[in-house]
Amino acid sequence: MIMSSATLDRVLDAASAGGADFAEVFCEDNRQTVLNVRAAGVESSSIGRESGVGIRIFSGLNCYYAYSNDTREETLLRLTRQLTETVRSGAVQRAPLGQLIDRSQKISPMPMSTVDTGRKIELVNRAIRSGMEYHDDISQMQVKYLDHDRRILVANTEGLLATDRQLKTRMLISAYAQRGSELRSGYYGPGAMAGLDFYDNLDIEGAGRRAAEAAVTELRAKKCPGGMMTVVVDNGFGGLMFHEACGHSLEASSVAKGMSEFSGKVGQQVASSCVTLIDDGSLPGQWGSMGMDDEGNPAQRNVLIENGILKGYLVDRYESRRMGLPATGSGRRQNYRFAPEARMTNTFIAPGTSTREEIIASVEKGLFVGNINGGSVNPVTGDFNFAVCQCWLIENGRLTEPVYGATLIGNGGNVLQQVDMVGNNLVHGQGYCYNTSGALFINAGQPTIRVKNILVGGLA
Numbered sequence: 001m002i003m004s005s006a007t008l009d010r011v012l013d014a015a016s017a018g019g020a021d022f023a024e025v026f027c028e029d030n031r032q033t034v035l036n037v038r039a040a041g042v043e044s045s046s047i048g049r050e051s052g053v054g055i056r057i058f059s060g061l062n063c064y065y066a067y068s069n070d071t072r073e074e075t076l077l078r079l080t081r082q083l084t085e086t087v088r089s090g091a092v093q094r095a096p097l098g099q100l101i102d103r104s105q106k107i108s109p110m111p112m113s114t115v116d117t118g119r120k121i122e123l124v125n126r127a128i129r130s131g132m133e134y135h136d137d138i139s140q141m142q143v144k145y146l147d148h149d150r151r152i153l154v155a156n157t158e159g160l161l162a163t164d165r166q167l168k169t170r171m172l173i174s175a176y177a178q179r180g181s182e183l184r185s186g187y188y189g190p191g192a193m194a195g196l197d198f199y200d201n202l203d204i205e206g207a208g209r210r211a212a213e214a215a216v217t218e219l220r221a222k223k224c225p226g227g228m229m230t231v232v233v234d235n236g237f238g239g240l241m242f243h244e245a246c247g248h249s250l251e252a253s254s255v256a257k258g259m260s261e262f263s264g265k266v267g268q269q270v271a272s273s274c275v276t277l278i279d280d281g282s283l284p285g286q287w288g289s290m291g292m293d294d295e296g297n298p299a300q301r302n303v304l305i306e307n308g309i310l311k312g313y314l315v316d317r318y319e320s321r322r323m324g325l326p327a328t329g330s331g332r333r334q335n336y337r338f339a340p341e342a343r344m345t346n347t348f349i350a351p352g353t354s355t356r357e358e359i360i361a362s363v364e365k366g367l368f369v370g371n372i373n374g375g376s377v378n379p380v381t382g383d384f385n386f387a388v389c390q391c392w393l394i395e396n397g398r399l400t401e402p403v404y405g406a407t408l409i410g411n412g413g414n415v416l417q418q419v420d421m422v423g424n425n426l427v428h429g430q431g432y433c434y435n436t437s438g439a440l441f442i443n444a445g446q447p448t449i450r451v452k453n454i455l456v457g458g459l460a
Helices: 005-017 073-084 117-134 196-201 204-219 237-250 317-323 356-361 412-418
Strands: 022-038 041-059 062-068 138-156 161-179 182-188 227-233 277-280 301-306 346-349 365-377 383-395 398-404 407-411 419-422 427-435 438-446 449-457
Touching: 005 022, 005 041, 005 073, 005 138, 022 117, 041 073, 041 117, 062 073, 117 138, 117 161, 117 204, 138 204, 161 204, 182 204, 182 383, 204 383, 204 398, 237 277, 237 301, 237 346, 237 365, 237 383, 237 407, 237 412, 237 427, 237 438, 356 398, 365 407, 383 412, 407 412, 412 419, 412 449
Parallel strands: 227 365, 346 438
Antiparallel strands: 022 041, 022 138, 041 062, 138 161, 161 182, 227 449, 277 301, 277 346, 365 383, 383 398, 383 407, 407 449, 419 449, 427 438
16 A cells, blocks of 8 residues: 555544544555657657655635645645644544555556566557658658556545556657658557557557558648538547537536536537537546546546437536535546546547448538647637648548648537537547646547538638
């Protein structure tokens, strides 16, 4: 166990004696490796270990948080007493700690933290070589490799004592294609909650070629036209559109304050009847998965929108007090330096019945979006803007010419209503989400979908 139960007891006792009606101790020990490799060799490497503790107390609807990488008991007791100085109320009874619960998903037989660095570089070089060999226009390949072996423990005054071990590994593969003064890039970033078994099952050479193919295609693309049009968004990380366009607006930090376009709309039709949006942190082996959230609650499947009807929100422990709703296993933080808040995990559109080919064939004139690079959203209004890549014009039901420079501009509530075809080919894509509780591992996924009408910002 990361910290002794005796120390945890004394810290929680100090919080209750100081008047906290709830207190939580979050302990973390994380081993990680980051390698940056180009075709010419390793550019930089970082191998390290970080440990620390975060202490959080509630008094009614007031929340106080402190953290330290000094995990000595006297330091933690001092921090706890400093937090309770603002409470100014009498002692509160607390429940004794229960038996330790291990919520870890099935652990890989070979975590990457036990694999030699030379072996990791060898895996990366396989992707780089295959990308460089793909086409003469490929001028450079670059891979950022990372792995994490994160152990967390949560104890609180309700008697919870739970632990989780979260293994993550990923390759972020970038390819650069050049012809004369023209330079374009392509990208592919596979990752999972896994160890060496992930790379045993991944087509590493195929991953390198996929990034290279995207770069070469971008190099011969023409400028994208703009205007209102029908857009087909391919499966996989295209799901980032819904992560941004409506996922953030369904997180309790926005909803509880009435600063979300979906506040107070549970039970109402907020999307097309073919849209079901799910967030599920319990999916085995996925990049955004975990055995428990950073508040100690088991990861779970949360159906947010079902057949177009808003069913619920993502709720953390603190906002559950304000909203009168149960926590949904969504309390997440980058590390012990951050207090948790409700955040997405693996967020995806559930599969429908159409094939990818049928969806493309249904469009007389429009845009096919292969991937979404990133974007931003205002959760109050739902207005969003996304940069997209690997795009093709659709003409008479066929993909014709590749285009570049496209953006998707719109409103989350509106785009949900405009989805009128959903494919049967669900795929998850890997990424990061940035917010006030830090940078988090997330999946964004979907089948191929058709958006009947959306504004495309172009260059032509």
